[in-house]
Amino acid sequence: MKKTFVLVVLFIFPLVAYLFFASGVNNFGKLPVLTENVPEPIQFSGDNQLTDKITILGFLGKNIGKKKGNAFNLNQKIYKRFSEFNDFQMLMIVPNGLEDEVGALKEELGALSEVDKWNFAFGEEGDVQNFFRSLGTNLELGQDFSTPYVFIIDKDRNLRGRNDDEDEGVKFGFNTTSVAELNNKMEDDVKIILAEYRLALKKNNANRSK
Template structure:
């Protein structure tokens, strides 16, 4: 099963005519903070994370979650150390439970993590990303971000539409299909190649 996922990624990296160099997704913000200010067991360190902000009205952000679940998560969730982390306002616990039940109909949601915080916690954490994207008044954004195992924000420095691209708009299915999926493939393959290299050097 894992081979079925790995082979298309490796093939993609060799044969795609995309804008990125083989094997490396640019670091845009190094050393984003860990989730230590929140009461959670989830962590970003040593994980490849898709980070999102659902804010204080989860019901209104269901489209974000469903699009991600269908277009990104279900294709990659079996990769080791790959996770989705959604930052949510306190008081949204029941709305999240309802959302999880709906997502679970479509895929195994074992790697979806929901982290709760108040306004100050969420704003402070978000500011560490240092992006050109602003949180809405309800502490949400339709954009999600790729955080690597070393807590760095990855993205594009030469995107054909935006130049520097910090995040991916989950409202746009085309963007998820044509840009985010490609970049997730690249970062997963990057770590896969590094692991193979390390294992080979040990032998």
């Protein structure tokens, strides 16, 4: 009896869990596209590629020290959970002149996890504002060119989010101030988009093998 229980736990339960998750992705469909064709941020120096990346996009603004808590929440709840996936990245947009502050932040994050997929791009304040507006959200940057919200950008540079969120209706971004929101909403949505790409990859591989 004990051996049977152990076998169920080790082999059957993971299979059932996988099938449940896979069917859930199929039932819910793809994560909705809220804004198409987000432009490449080529006006920024540093890491500035969106195409072919699954990107968590954020705007840290001019007061990096005040955004450390947001960055740590994002690192612990999202980055550490998904950083092992290929083509996944964090991309933070920052005004020029804050390279030293960003370096210090990255060093602090590095004490908690690997930070090879934490990327930063620097540009003029006007370019930061214009690029944010190109996302087409219902949100605004603060006077310091920051927002606590981060956004999911897919490999085709589409902003993904929710169009039937129980609290906001249309949900463009996720508030990094709220650990509950990262845990209960953003983590689920990142799982969906990663599963979506894995499913597409499996279909492509199956078609090639025929």
